[in-house]
Amino acid sequence: MSTTTTLPLSQLVVSPKNVRQNPGDVTALAASIAAQGLLQNIVVSPTENGTYQVDAGGRRFAALTLLAEQGKIAADFPVPVKIISAEEATAASLSENVQREAMNPVDELNAFKQLVDEGFTIDRVADTFGVTPLVVQRRLKLVAAAPELLELYRADEISTDQMLALCATDNHEVQVHVWETYGSMSWNNKPADLRRAVLTREVEADRDHRVAFIGGVAAYEAAGGEVRRDLFSTDGQAAILTNPELLDKLVADKLEATKENLLAEGWGWVEIWPTWDYSASYAFGSLPMVAVDLPEETTSQIAALREEAEQLETEQEQLHSAAETEDRDLTDDEWERDQDIDDRTEAITAEIEQLESAHKQYAPEAMASAGVILCLQQSGLRIERGKVRAADRKNAAAALGDAGEITGGRETESAGRPKGENVSDALRRSLLGHRNLAVQNVIAERPDAAKILLACWTVKELRGSSREVPTDLSISNGGYGYGTRTYHPITDDAGKASADAFLAACKAAIKDLPTADGKLWDTLAEMKPAQLDKIIALGVALTVSVNEEHKGLTAKLLETLDFDMAEHFEPTADNYLGRVSKPLVVEALTEAKQIKGEADSTALLAMKKGTLAAEAEKRLAGTGWVPKGIRSPKPKAKKQAEPKAKAEPKAKPAKAAPKAKAPAKAAAEAAQVAA
Structure with missing residues (x-):
């Protein structure tokens, strides 16, 4: 049972059962009550000492108390209350604060606008409706929305942020046209995209990569797009496209067509991304490519190469056999031929590997559990095939069988670990940034490893696979984006200081070198090898960008350096x-x-x-x-070295001693080595 009546303000006290313990700032609400009176009863329950505790309506009670303290109402001001039993107190408080249903945004907009038109301040409107002033301001901004969009907004088919973006212009025709163009494009209807669309009314064809993607200005004109020539350009022919929505539609159509073609290849899904997201891409595993039956032409080519290699090996054995029979060294001509055979045999091996790798493909039975990420970038269309979601990983692995394994990505979905027990992506990247910086510091002191890394990059670049090398040979922060040097900023102060100190040390090492190109070359040319090695090591170190995982050349590099992250990282409150x-x-x-x-x-x-x-x-x-x-993996136990028996067959005789060098040159080289 409940009773509605009035009670003196002095007889009311704060209830420990009121679920809203902090009323916040009630200044504006107090002003509203002073002007209009209390429009809603306060819910109270009796206590043993004759007072009544406020179980619901804590903000109104706090506002009344403030008015009493300011002398604007009496201490025994009659407060309209609804009296309930003590047993109902908690339920009543929860009901008022939790169970009430929020107004429809459009209804709020109309109510807010009406009150503002009547002279209410933003704060007063906010307190009247129990919302923040920001909510009121954002709703009022939507007054500029087209009626058609407001109806969609009322039906919850457009979000508040999307509406705000569309209202960046007051032109209702533009608002509706943009929404009709972009609304169904889930990958391109984010608030930022909509805002750009309503504000950008013209496109310079020679500066927008989307124009080239659709086939140039001709394709745009063929679709009915209007073009204006820029008379102020060098040749007076630069094209300005006046219908950006049409351009976006043509881009979307081409992306959708590409998506359909990819799905026709047998992939389980295709995602279109408006921009490439490195963080999101790391969550996907990668499906391996597997060998398939080679075409007859390729099989014949490989067979011919292997036959050539066998003939060369036979010829090489005959050279050495003849020299051994006659108990002599190889002649200069024979030695040169021996070297030529070695070089050709190595080239044949590489050629066979390339032919075989060119005829690998994704396993059709695994493709249904994997997919493709499609993204239009400045450099062109980026298509990343063979991506595996965490949820599909087991199915994809089962389909692969023994043909290969999925690498990288997440093995469990984000919900696989309780919330709060995950490391944030920003922290994960910062930690990897710490690791990369530590490797850079070590490489700077190891010219031998730096030069091997540089050579690895050269070989891989010539073979078209330099992305596997933990360096992109770029000292700037732009880079190619792979590895953990770029897009993995260290976020704690001590880590940032370490990064700054490393860069400062690198700059200090070359500060005394000449700035003029000619003098710089001459100075470097006169340096001793050890001095030049130091500079090369610094340069390579600055480009080091190790893989997130301990694998491939990253693993080999770290093992060569005897790298242990424990020697370079101390966990603190700031960094972890x-x-x-x-x-x-x-x-x-x-x-x-x-x-x-x-x-x-x-x-x-x-x-x-x-x-x-x-x-x-x-x-x-x-x-x-x-x-x-x-964390660095534990080093593998090294086998104890055992003396190797000298291989008896095919031991190549030493080449005849080369001609003596000029004494001056020999002395100079000896001095450099000694130094």
């Missing part, structure tokens, strides 16, 4: 501990054997986040613990 959940912090302490038992673990979890991070930082100092994402 203060940016992950408490369970992850305790997990780190457990792995580092810094937990003193179950009671200690419970006590740590009960700490406030900042206190726990500080405590963990102290405990982990010097333990060598490193987060899993950048």
